[in-house]
Structure formats: C-alpha cells, structure tokens
Amino acid sequence: MGELLTVNMGPQHPSTHGVLYLELTIDGEIVVNCKPHLGYLHRSMEKIAENRTYIQFIPFTDRLDYLASMNNNLGFCLTVEKLLNIPVTPRAQYLRVIIAELNRVASHLVAIGTFAQDLGAYATALFYTFSDREKIVELFDNICGSRLTYNYMRIGGVSGDIPAGTEQIIKDFIAYERKQLKEYNELLTYNVIFLARSKKIGILSKEKALNYGVSGPILRASGVKWDIRKEEPYLVYDKFDFDVPTGGVGDSWDRYKIKLDEIEQSLRIIEQAIGAIPEGNPVSKVNRVFRGTGETYMRTENPRGELGFYLVAEGGFNPYRCKIRSPSFSNLSVLSELIKGLNISDAVCVLGSLDIVMGEIDR
Amino acid sequence: MQNSDLALQIKNKFPSIVLDEQPNFLVVPKTALLDVACFLKSELGFETCHCLTAVDRKDKMEVVYHLYSFSNHFMLTLKVIISLDDLTVESVSSLWRSADWLEREVFDLFGIRFLNHPDLRRIMNPDNWTDHPLRKDFKREDFIPRPVTLGLKG
Amino acid sequence: MISMLLKGLAALGFIAVSAMFLIWLERKVSAWIQNRLGPMMTGFQGTLQPIADTIKLLLKEDIVPNGVDFISWWLAPFFVTVPVVMAFLVIPFSAKWIILDLNVGALYICSVTSLCVLGIFMAGWGSNNKYSLLGGMRSAAQIISYEVPLLLSVLLVVMQAGTLSMQGIVHAQHNEWYIFKPHLALAFIIYFIAATAEVNRVPFDIPEAESELVAGYHTEYTGMKFAMFFVAEYTNMFIISAIGTTLFLGGWQGPFLPGIVWFLLKAYGLIFLLMWIRWTLPRLRMDQMMSFAWKVLTPLALLNLLVSGWFMVN
Numbered sequence: 001m002g003e004l005l006t007v008n009m010g011p012q013h014p015s016t017h018g019v020l021y022l023e024l025t026i027d028g029e030i031v032v033n034c035k036p037h038l039g040y041l042h043r044s045m046e047k048i049a050e051n052r053t054y055i056q057f058i059p060f061t062d063r064l065d066y067l068a069s070m071n072n073n074l075g076f077c078l079t080v081e082k083l084l085n086i087p088v089t090p091r092a093q094y095l096r097v098i099i100a101e102l103n104r105v106a107s108h109l110v111a112i113g114t115f116a117q118d119l120g121a122y123a124t125a126l127f128y129t130f131s132d133r134e135k136i137v138e139l140f141d142n143i144c145g146s147r148l149t150y151n152y153m154r155i156g157g158v159s160g161d162i163p164a165g166t167e168q169i170i171k172d173f174i175a176y177e178r179k180q181l182k183e184y185n186e187l188l189t190y191n192v193i194f195l196a197r198s199k200k201i202g203i204l205s206k207e208k209a210l211n212y213g214v215s216g217p218i219l220r221a222s223g224v225k226w227d228i229r230k231e232e233p234y235l236v237y238d239k240f241d242f243d244v245p246t247g248g249v250g251d252s253w254d255r256y257k258i259k260l261d262e263i264e265q266s267l268r269i270i271e272q273a274i275g276a277i278p279e280g281n282p283v284s285k286v287n288r289v290f291r292g293t294g295e296t297y298m299r300t301e302n303p304r305g306e307l308g309f310y311l312v313a314e315g316g317f318n319p320y321r322c323k324i325r326s327p328s329f330s331n332l333s334v335l336s337e338l339i340k341g342l343n344i345s346d347a348v349c350v351l352g353s354l355d356i357v358m359g360e361i362d363r
Numbered sequence: 364m365q366n367s368d369l370a371l372q373i374k375n376k377f378p379s380i381v382l383d384e385q386p387n388f389l390v391v392p393k394t395a396l397l398d399v400a401c402f403l404k405s406e407l408g409f410e411t412c413h414c415l416t417a418v419d420r421k422d423k424m425e426v427v428y429h430l431y432s433f434s435n436h437f438m439l440t441l442k443v444i445i446s447l448d449d450l451t452v453e454s455v456s457s458l459w460r461s462a463d464w465l466e467r468e469v470f471d472l473f474g475i476r477f478l479n480h481p482d483l484r485r486i487m488n489p490d491n492w493t494d495h496p497l498r499k500d501f502k503r504e505d506f507i508p509r510p511v512t513l514g515l516k517g
Numbered sequence: 518m519i520s521m522l523l524k525g526l527a528a529l530g531f532i533a534v535s536a537m538f539l540i541w542l543e544r545k546v547s548a549w550i551q552n553r554l555g556p557m558m559t560g561f562q563g564t565l566q567p568i569a570d571t572i573k574l575l576l577k578e579d580i581v582p583n584g585v586d587f588i589s590w591w592l593a594p595f596f597v598t599v600p601v602v603m604a605f606l607v608i609p610f611s612a613k614w615i616i617l618d619l620n621v622g623a624l625y626i627c628s629v630t631s632l633c634v635l636g637i638f639m640a641g642w643g644s645n646n647k648y649s650l651l652g653g654m655r656s657a658a659q660i661i662s663y664e665v666p667l668l669l670s671v672l673l674v675v676m677q678a679g680t681l682s683m684q685g686i687v688h689a690q691h692n693e694w695y696i697f698k699p700h701l702a703l704a705f706i707i708y709f710i711a712a713t714a715e716v717n718r719v720p721f722d723i724p725e726a727e728s729e730l731v732a733g734y735h736t737e738y739t740g741m742k743f744a745m746f747f748v749a750e751y752t753n754m755f756i757i758s759a760i761g762t763t764l765f766l767g768g769w770q771g772p773f774l775p776g777i778v779w780f781l782l783k784a785y786g787l788i789f790l791l792m793w794i795r796w797t798l799p800r801l802r803m804d805q806m807m808s809f810a811w812k813v814l815t816p817l818a819l820l821n822l823l824v825s826g827w828f829m830v831n
Contacts, residue, residue: 007647029803039487046472047496120719120800127551193720193799210410210433213461224433231436295387297414297429297440308414310427323416325429333464345723345802362487 004032007344011040017114017351018358020332029343034336041362049322054080054155054290057322062149064307064324065360067110070103070140071302072360073153078234079298079309080155084290091280092157093235098170098273099143099152100235101266105177106136107303108259108266111355115256116188118352119197125188132180135173139166156284167274174267181260189257198252202338202350205250212337213330216305217262218354221247221254228301240272252353259355262303291315304328304355326360364437369407376402388427388440396443397453400428403441404458408434412459415466417473419499424475426452445475454480472497524616528605532752537567539751539788546792577740582645585737590643594738594745596636601752603629608759609683611769611776622683623675626760627668630715633753634660637734640746644737652733655723655803662810663714663721669818670704670711673825674764677701687768694767700825705765707818709787712757714810716750719795723803758787 010021019040025033045064049057061076062069074096081088088096113129137147143162144152152159188194204214209222219226227244229237245261247254292313299308305327312321331354339347370384373391377398383390391399403409414429428441445452454477456463464486466477471485474495484490494501541556541564548555556563581587607622609615619625634657641653675681677698678689695701714721735746762768762783769776801809 005647042487044496116799121798122719124551124796127553131552191798193801196805197799197802211460213411213413226433297438310414310416312418321418323414325414329464330461333461343802
C-alpha cells in the first residue's frame, strides 16, 4: 500500500492503558506520524483544589495515579507540611516509608503484567503479578479499609496506626516476593521471544530524556542515575541503604528490567524499615484547620516518576493554586518521537513500556 | 548554588534588565525571558524545564517556570508577570521540549498565548471550546463554589 | 456407499465432540498454568461449559455489517471449516478405522489444508473494515510462508517411509517411531513450529492479536459464523496434531491398549503441548515471524532434506 492510512487507536483499546486516543498515520505497517489526544479523563482537579480545604483535597490526590495512591497522598501531604511547617512524628515517617514502598511494588507489578500482556504473553504473567499484588492490596485493606484509593496519609502523619500482626505479614510477603522475582526472570526477562520483541525498540537517549522532562524509571533506564529519594531525601530515606538501578541503552527491555530491579530495592528498604520502626503515635495531633501564606514546590519519587506539587497559599482555608506536575504527562510527550518509524506492534510495546496512567495525565 | 548567586550571574550577563529577586523565586520581565532562558540552559546548566504553570492573581497573571539543574542540584523558580490586556509570552519550547505540552496546558486552562510555539492547541478540553477554566473569573451556571467555612471552626 | 456415508457422519460427530472437548481442555489448561481453577460451576469440573458456550453463540443476533461484500463475507466461514473437515478423510485412527486410505494421503492432506487461506482472506476483505483487512493479509502471508517448511518436513517422512499413504507411513514405523531418528527428530521440530504457525497460535497469532488489532480477520462475525471460525481453529489444531502423530509418533501403534486409544492419547498430548506453549510465550512481530520462516526454518528443512537424502541413497 503506497498511500497513508489513518488508524485510530483508542480511546477504548485493549492496550492503551486507559482512555488515550492515538491518531496514527501508517504506511503499510510502519507508523509515520502519531498524534495523541488527551483529555478523556479530565476531571479538573486543579480547579477543585481551589475549592476544598487541604484535608478535603487528600482523597482527590488518590485518584490521580490510581495505581499508586499512597504515593500521591504522600506527595501532597509533604508539600503542605513543607509550606505550613508542620512536624511529623518519627513513627509516622517510618510507616509512610513502608507503605509508600509497598505501593511502589504493587504498581510495578501491574506495569510488568500489563507489559507482558501487550507483547502477547496473554494473561499468564498478568495473573501471577496480580496475585502477588493481591497480597499487598489485602494488607492495605486491613490497614486503611480500602483497596485502591486509600486516603491514608494525613497532614502531619497518617490516619491510623497499623493493626497488630502487620509486621509479620510484611516480612512473609518480602520472602515470598523474592522467590517470585526469580520466577519472573525465568518466565519473561530472558525469554528469546521477549528479548526479540523489546530489545532495541524505542530507544530513548539520555539527552532527549532530559530535554523532554522524563523522570522516574524511564529516565533511569536511559542511563541517568537519578532518584529523588537519594538526591533530595524526604521522610527518613537517608537512613536506608539501597541502590538506584540504571539501564544500559534505554530501550523497552531496559524500561521493563528496571522495574524488576526497583521491586528488589523497595523490598530492601521495607526490610530495613520494618526492623526499626520507633514507638509512638503516628496520628497527627495538629489543628484540623490549616491556613498559611506563601508558595512552595515539592517533588517525590512516584513509581512513574517525579510527582510535583506547586502550592500557592494566600491565607485562606483553601489553596489559592495547586498545580500537579504529573510524571506520566511528561513521559507521554516522548511517545510521538519514539514510535516514528516503528511497526504498530512495536508502538504498542513502547506505549506499554512507558507505563502511563491516564488519571494523572488528564487530572 | 543559591538564588542570590544566580541572580548575580544573570544581572552580570544582562545588566539592562530589571530582575526582581525574592527569597524563593526570581521575577524576570517578559521581554527578557527568552534571553535569560537561553543563558540558563546553555551556560548555567539547567537541562530540564521541570514544571511550567500559571497563577491568576486577578489583576495580573504569573507564568511560573521551575527549571532544574542536575549538575548543580538546584531548582530555580522563575516568574514572568504579564498583564491582563496582553496575555502573551514567548515560548521556551525550542529550548526544552518538555515545555511543549506544559505550555499547551497553560493555554488551555488560562488562555495565555505562547508566541512561536510549534503547535498551540488545547490539550485537555475539547478543541472547539471557548472558555478558560482555571481563571478566577470563570463562571458557569452549574459550577457553585462551596462555602469556605462549611463546618469549620477557627 | 452406505458405509462411506456412515463413516463420514461418524467423522462429523467426532469433530463436534472433539471441538467441545478442546474448548474445555483449553480453559482448564490455561487455568492450571495461571494458578486458578477455570470453569467449575457448569457440570462436574465445568464439563458442560462448552455446551453453555454453544447455546450462547447460537442465541446471538446475527449482525451483518454495512457495506460488506456479501458473497465473500458470507462464504468465508465455510471456506475455513470445510477444508478442515475434508482432511479427516485420511486420518488413521487405528488399523481399521480410517475413512479412506488414499494412496496419496499425505499429498491430499497438505493440499486440502492449504485451502484455509482462501477463507481467511475472504473474511478479511469482505468485512469492510481496515482492521480485518490488515489481519487477513497478515494471516495469508504467514500461512503461505510456513507451508514451505511444513511440506519439506512431511516430504522427509515420505522419503523415509517410501509411501504417501497414511496407513503405509504408520506401518513403516512398526520397529521404531520416526521421532527417535535424529534427522526425523529435527523434521518433527520444524513440522511442529510450522504447524503452530499454520493454525495461528501463539507465538504466531499476529492475525488475531487481541492487543493490537482487536480481533483481526474475524472481528465482524457474530453468533454461529464466529462459532464456525472457532470450531475450525480447534479442529485444525486436532488435524495437525493427528498428522504429527501419524508421521512422527507411530500413529495408533502401541502395546496393550487398543490402537484408537493410543492415537487419541498421542494426538491430545501434542495438543496439550500446543496449549502449554500458547499460555507461556509472548508473540512474535510480523516481520520477525516472516524472517524466521524464510531465513531459518526453510534453509534448515532444505539442508535436512539434502543431508538425509544423501545418507539414504548411499
């Protein structure tokens, strides 16, 4: 076929990871141009933030990147605490670290399972990763009562202490997950077909990654050793010993492998934190009402990249302006560059490896 | 690196511009934005535009840039104040590609036009919509602001 | 004449039961691999599930999309199902149970199974849908490419046995199954890979790749027509396993148990292997698949043929 064909991928499509509409112009099998259309999940969260108090906005942050709700809550609470100078008890800090890292593991498991599914390993890897994630989600259900959008963090601490026996459950989970990681390596990572489908596909160079504002595992896969938990440590991350894995080339396989490595590092952090939780009261004893002036910008390391909150306060009960800098937004902007010249199958592979969540792109 | 060092270096390079130095951010005049941004990127090593947004201050608009330098580990907050009768500002997407989509978002939500932007269209709202939601004077019949002191004491 | 008719009806009956059994087997095998249970509620261990599926498909509305090329769209399911049924003519279930032992059995089977391509292409073209067209063309290219190594490995078996007749090939293995001879073991591997590609199973299921083109060439079919594609795929799986058993695994031969039991065990063993592979591996990209067929399998099969033939003559 010599003429160009315009194919619509989405907004409802089995592999666009949410409601993303890609207008692809293809020549035979090769993608010539790609135009993403966003906004199918736009819920005007930034406008809503101007109409809610700080505590009332925390459940909204759950729904940004709904696979890593705890990390979003954490980011927002840390920003407010930085703006209004609110202290956090040590026990709450350790609990926050453990919960955030568990949520990182859960989010990476989803990414791995759905990436394998996009490549055609239909459902088997997905079932394994989801049954691992089920253990984490059940744990969160016991802690805060919810399975997906947790609303657990509060300004100055967390909403409630962990029930008795949680520490043993987490220790068992760490041992179990380490065995499972070996199995994922055997099943997927070094499989010949998997390598043939994802090696050298969608290579993102270091300079381009920095220029496009890419962050998180994708930036690390392109060779930049950068992790906010190491560079600008928040909470008690500076007390823990963990590595920052980087990839070699920046292709889809690197982006996938990094997630497995990061799960291992998160398990290390959780192990160290569990052994050292101080006693105390994690529930914050601060005013229910916060007022302040000034502005601040705080970023945290989400499973998908650097989530930033720019908060402007003018003395009222509500924030004057709350800008949410979402990692998937900048990560997605690289897509049209990456898939020019690739097959449609490879375009699906690259999109899967970028691991985006439409909730935080559209807000 | 500190805010004051940067302010000093910028003032040395561009003695003619009026730089307003605040403890947490720097304000540059609109006309000097592109030059200062070029200088920041090429010589002071600010490789990424981390975040780009706008704040509606009712009598003026602020466009806020958060630029990050990996080599110096410093996040610079740069502001440009634009008046309501001329809502345009130069685009920095030729320097940092991340600004491309971020500027489209600011255009969509605030109505600020970025000159020399490669493809300035709305990104989240429908393409043929005419309003700009994040402005403070955004009015819709079905949008009712919540009373602020609902159930709060203090 | 009457006996031929009865044999034909028996074959049709077997196809229907076998397809249902295979649907159930696929779901149970996939559930077992994925750490879950599969159908459990309909009947004991879900054995009545395929019947429930069939009733559901029969009750569905038969939608004819707008703008289809009616003749090719309507005939496509038949062109896919009929050749597969025709191939049953020469499958040796046991020493006496074969409908017709043609003395060109192997040639007949290969030519008849190639007719499926027509059906797929007609489905893709007639559906008036970009995705179906892409799927149909990819499938046609894939099947035609993988025919060559398939035929080359069948050819090697025919050379070894000295006859094209299916029963003759089975009898030629009465000392030792062909799979234990090294050059024929290689031929078996080539045959198995090529046969997986012929039936559009993972890792070669690009034409029906769900995560890319929704459902490929059978997107626009509903109800009974879709059921025909489905049944054709599962029956095709059985056919290639049956041919593989006949050519390489000694057919119905084996101690103690009657011939037909051995035959079914071996055939379903190969089918289990197919299913196992399907639920484990990711799929290959189109160009990788084609280059694998032409640059790896075909030269290997040719080389195998050449070397074995030289040894056979000397």
